[in-house]
Amino acid sequence: MKRDKIIFYAVTGLLSAMMLMSAGMYIFNYEHISAEFTRMGFPLWIVYPLAVAKVLGVAAILSGLVKELKYMAYTGFFFNFVLAAVAHLQTNDGEFGGAVxxxxxLGVSYFFDQKVQKEATKASLASA
Structure with a gap:
């Protein structure tokens, strides 16, 4: 159980850092990001809302206060990463590695989140 928690927090920490750096780039390097979004055919109005969504998604996953919000964040990140990979592949710019x-x-974080939750449930049932 301890190993699973360590893996979950390490991988989720890396994912969170990646998302927070991405959100920061969207906000503080808007000129470069807007040029990339335009090149890939995305509307520019989505840049700031996507940055906010990434920060809120990280908060939902790390806090785990509302289970449904955490799984909505996982789902939103999944679609964001798949669409980013497809956009980079379609434009043939070779920049799809970050999305992959x-x-x-994301997959490893979700898998170990599920394992940790099951183990916590078993432990609480056993102690009751």
């Missing part, structure tokens, strides 16, 4: 790494981190 994010997808792997």
């Amino acid at each position: 790494v994010a997808l792997v981190l």
Whole structure:
């Protein structure tokens, strides 16, 4: 159980850092990001809301206060990463690696979140 928690927090920490850096880039390097979004055919109005969504998604996953919000954040990140990978593949710019790494981190984080939750449930039932 301890190993699973360590893996969950390490991988989720990496994913969270990646998302927070991405959100920061969207906000503080808007000129570069807007040029990339335009090149890939995305509307520019989505840049700031996507940055906010990434920060809120990280908060939902790390806090775990509301289970449904945490799983909505996982789902939103999944679609964001898949769509980012597809957009980079379609434009043939060779920049899809970050989205693939994010997808792997997301999958591992979700898998170990599920394991930790099951183990916590078993432990609480056993002690009751």
